Amino acid sequence: MIVNPNEIPITDNHIHVDPFNGEGPVKVAKLFYNSGGRVMMIPNKPSWTFNKPFKFNEAMDLTISYVNKINQNTHVKAFAIVGVHPAEFSKLIENGKSYDEAYELVKNSLNYGKKLVEDKKAVAIGEVGRPHYEVSSDELKYQNKILKYALRLAKDVDCAVQLHTETANESQFKEFASFADEVRFKKNKLIKHFSGPFITYKENFGIVPSVMASKKNIEIAISKGRNFLMETDYLDDLSRPGAVLGPKTVPKRTLNFIEKGIFTEEDAFKIHKDNIQAIYEIDL
Numbered sequence: 001m002i003v004n005p006n007e008i009p010i011t012d013n014h015i016h017v018d019p020f021n022g023e024g025p026v027k028v029a030k031l032f033y034n035s036g037g038r039v040m041m042i043p044n045k046p047s048w049t050f051n052k053p054f055k056f057n058e059a060m061d062l063t064i065s066y067v068n069k070i071n072q073n074t075h076v077k078a079f080a081i082v083g084v085h086p087a088e089f090s091k092l093i094e095n096g097k098s099y100d101e102a103y104e105l106v107k108n109s110l111n112y113g114k115k116l117v118e119d120k121k122a123v124a125i126g127e128v129g130r131p132h133y134e135v136s137s138d139e140l141k142y143q144n145k146i147l148k149y150a151l152r153l154a155k156d157v158d159c160a161v162q163l164h165t166e167t168a169n170e171s172q173f174k175e176f177a178s179f180a181d182e183v184r185f186k187k188n189k190l191i192k193h194f195s196g197p198f199i200t201y202k203e204n205f206g207i208v209p210s211v212m213a214s215k216k217n218i219e220i221a222i223s224k225g226r227n228f229l230m231e232t233d234y235l236d237d238l239s240r241p242g243a244v245l246g247p248k249t250v251p252k253r254t255l256n257f258i259e260k261g262i263f264t265e266e267d268a269f270k271i272h273k274d275n276i277q278a279i280y281e282i283d284l
């Protein structure tokens with residue numbers, strides 16, 4: 001077991017748990033804890049991962065049950081993030097729904113997600129946004145509409161949003177910032193999940209980058225500032241090992257960087273505690 005001597009609330013800002021295809025919530029949380037991790041922000045997985053296509057609300061409910069299991073059975077603090085993955089919309093269209101029908105279905109579930117945040121069962125809306133693969137311009141229009149709809153809901157309840165999008169550089173960040181401005185959503189609560197080290201305002205336009213915790217990314221990130229979060233996007237899917245970073249990566253990287261002097265302890269507290277508390281309005 002790796003120790004975290006000063007109990008820095010080391011947070012993986014985007015980590016999945018999946019008892020259907022992987023090791024499930026308690027096992028993943030224990031691995032995370034034993035590597036020095038303390039806080040997991042857990043977005044729901046898409047409905048096809050538990051073989052109930054388009055049961056979006058159930059995907060959210062399942063994730064809340066996983067979070068409860070982790071909080072009851074481990075020392076990790078877990079929080080749920082609920083949304084409808086943009087690929088779900090593509091699949092609705094593939095299955096013969098019209099754009100408008102699909103839009104209504106996704107909107108209804110996002111409304112449900114908003115209610116879960118209001119009821120304090122979840123802390124944020126996500127992952128929402130647009131697909132990482134190319135789509136038709138018609139579909140893109142609807143995906144953007146959904147994205148803005150989610151921002152409006154989040155604005156109503158004053159919660160954060162985690163965006164899943166295509167690979168983003170400055171021009172995408174600028175576009176997402178303009179969406180936030182359009183609906184007057186606070187950009188310091190808008191998180192780009194699966195981000196590169198876009199740390200300065202000139203790079204991210206005020207959106208919060210949740211940086212993939214590879215060595216190189218985090219070295220670049222910390223050389224530019226501390227306004228970022230760290231994540232793995234771990235899928236907990238045994239059929240896709242190594243698809244993303246493993247569940248121990250964020251705590252290992254953080255503790256190793258402190259040891260090497262790349263992070264000060266203060267940096268680590270800022271990234272893992274202050275930033276997380278401010279964005280999600282939670283106490284760690």
Ligand SMILES: [Zn+2]
Pocket residue numbers: 014016043127233
């Ligand atoms: Zn994800």
